[in-house]
Amino acid sequence: MALTSSSRQVVESSDKKLISKAAVLDGVEGKFNIVEFEVPEPKEGEFILRTEYAGVCGTDVHIYHGHLDTIEYPIVLGHEFCGIIEKLGSEKLYDSNGVAVKKGDRVVIVPGASCGECYYCQIAKTPTRCTNTKAYGFLPNKDPYLLSGGFSQYVHIKNKNTAFFKTDLDPEIAVLTEPLSICIHGFQRAGGVRFGSTVLVQGTGAIGLGAIAFAKRSGAAKVIAVGGPKRRLELAQKMGADIVIDIEEVRDPEERIKLVKAETKGGRGPDMVVECAGFPGALPEGLTYLSDSGEYVELGHFTDVGSVEMNPHWHILRKNANIRGVWGSDVEHMQMTLSILENMELPYEELISHKLPLNRIEDAIRSMSQKGYTLDGQEQVIKIAIDPWKDFE
Ligand SMILES: [Zn+2]
Ligand SMILES: [Zn+2]
The missing domain is CATH 3.90.180.10 (Medium-chain alcohol dehydrogenases, catalytic domain)
Known part of the structure; x- marks a missing residue:
């Protein structure tokens, strides 16, 4: 009262x-x-x-x-x-x-x-x-x-x-436990990060930065961050990103797709793409980055910010895409995240x-x-x- x-x-x-x-x-x-x-x-x-x-x-x-x-x-x-x-x-x-x-x-x-x-x-x-x-x-x-x-x-x-x-x-x-626990839930739904794989994170806000940190510490060989602005990209590197692509500098999505493919073996694209940007347009772009049979983990749209045009043939079926959505996080994800944070490695x-x-x-x-x-x-x-x-x- x-x-x-x-x-x-x-x-x-x-x-x-x-x-x-x-x-x-x-x-x-x-x-x-x-x-x-x-x-x-x-x-x-x-x-x-x-x-x-x-x-x-x-x-x-x-x-x-x-x-x-x-x-x-x-x-x-x-x-x-x-x-x-x-x-x-x-x-x-x-x-x-x-x-x-x-x-x-x-x-x-x-x-x-x-x-x-x-x-x-x-x-x-x-x-x-x-x-x-x-x-x-x-x-x-x-x-x-x-x-x-x-x-x-x-x-x-x-x-x-x-x-x-x-x-x-x-x-x-x-x-930070709650926001970063979203990343743990996402990785869990995708069956974990494969050792030696390439993971791309779209968006470099807190969840994106957490996804970078946890992907690298889970055994990804290469982590690529697509985001901005500068201050966030600098922190992305401290969190473990090997490559950063500034969307302010590379404004054309087609150009970004080329850059991403060039950073992966055989130009096949990352094994996992984690969407943490929260812009609908990130999805078709991110699914275009993704390798055949790759995991696409959607962590950016916890609210309804609109729709986006997709091509089911090219974006999903033609590449055997696995798309994972997560709704929030639960007690176990919070517990795992807190344990990671308590190690203070980053x-x-x-x-x-x-x-x-x-x-x-x-x-x-x-x-x-x-x-x-x-x-x-x-x-x-x-x-x-x-x-x-x-x-x-
Ligand atoms: Zn939150
Ligand atoms: Zn219930």
């Missing part, structure tokens, strides 16, 4: 009640209003998380523009988040690895909580397709929905079957290029919707993390 100014004073004078500022999006392309809420007391099995960071995702950008049909407004977004346990509702609580947690522990939350009872949960074993998913930060989640997303100082962790993991990682790396923290306060979410979204991914007209954004405790700018 939102507090009125008079009731807020009463609450602030009591030292037991916590107050949380949250950024409430009021509608499609609306305003993120900063609202203060009273934080409820957690019940048995629940806890209150003090948010440290919540990543701004391409999906948030699309939700802002109304591209995801399941969203109901007003809503507090922010499905990629980590923080510190502030209050526990039970004396004993264990994370999804079976590790006991206490007040003060850092945890990463799996944003989707599947029901465990529907066809997808019990028979198909694809819980990300659960028909009764409760979620933090992106699905209608009333009762009360308002402290259920990471763009808030506190989050009420209360959905049945919520999975979470304790970690000692720095929060700027822990916050400078994953560099993926977070900016940390902004709650009142700048709209700027963050704008920076990701415009050409060149610039913030304040200058700096190139890789991934923005919202720090809900940072002073307003």
Whole structure:
């Protein structure tokens, strides 16, 4: 329940009640209003998380523009988040690895909580397709929905079957667990990365950079990145890309296809192409790169941004293409991703290029919707993390 100014004073004078500022999006392309809420007391099995960071995702950008049909407004977004346990509702609580947690522990939350009872949960074993998913930060989640997303100082962790993991990682790396888990799910659906193969990644945002890092560490001999702008391509190289192709420099898709083919044995194209760009036009281009019997992994279109013309003969049948789609990621993918991040083999923290306060979410979204991914007209954004405790700018 939102507090009125008079009731807020009463609450602030009591030292037991916590107050949380949250950024409430009021509608499609609306305003993120900063609202203060009273934080409820957690019940048995629940806890209150003090948010440290919540990543701004391409999906948030699309939700802002109304591209995801399941969203109901007003809503507090922010499905990629980590923080510190502030209050526990039970004396004993264990994370999804079976590790006991206490007040003060850092945890990463799996944003989707599947029901465990529907066809997808019990028979198909694809819980990300659960028909009764409760979620933090992106699905209608009333009762009360308002402290259920990471763009808030506190989050009420209360959905049945919520999975979470304790970690000692720095929060700027822990916050990447959810977006990077998408890559792990994608590789899993494609049967893994073959040792010695060539993998091409389309798009060099956070998911693309994760796909590059994980493909290389899974045994790919050569990783090619097609993306931009410059700052992202430099990081792509640090993450393991052997070849980078800047779409700003090579604007013609036909030219890019030639360059890609020339980088593969016999000009046959990469064994796997991972689409992380989120532009419909990336699909026919990426399927044209792909080798015969190759794997095409689609990770870029978590919202409906339109259709694209394809040629089933040339793009799919003529080359025995295997096309894999993934819908989000599940607890196991989050667990695997966190284990990889905890090894700290790469400078994953560099993926977070900016940390902004709650009142700048709209700027963050704008920076990701415009050409060149610039913030304040200058700096190139890789991934923005919202720090809900940072002073307003
Ligand atoms: Zn996301
Ligand atoms: Zn279910």
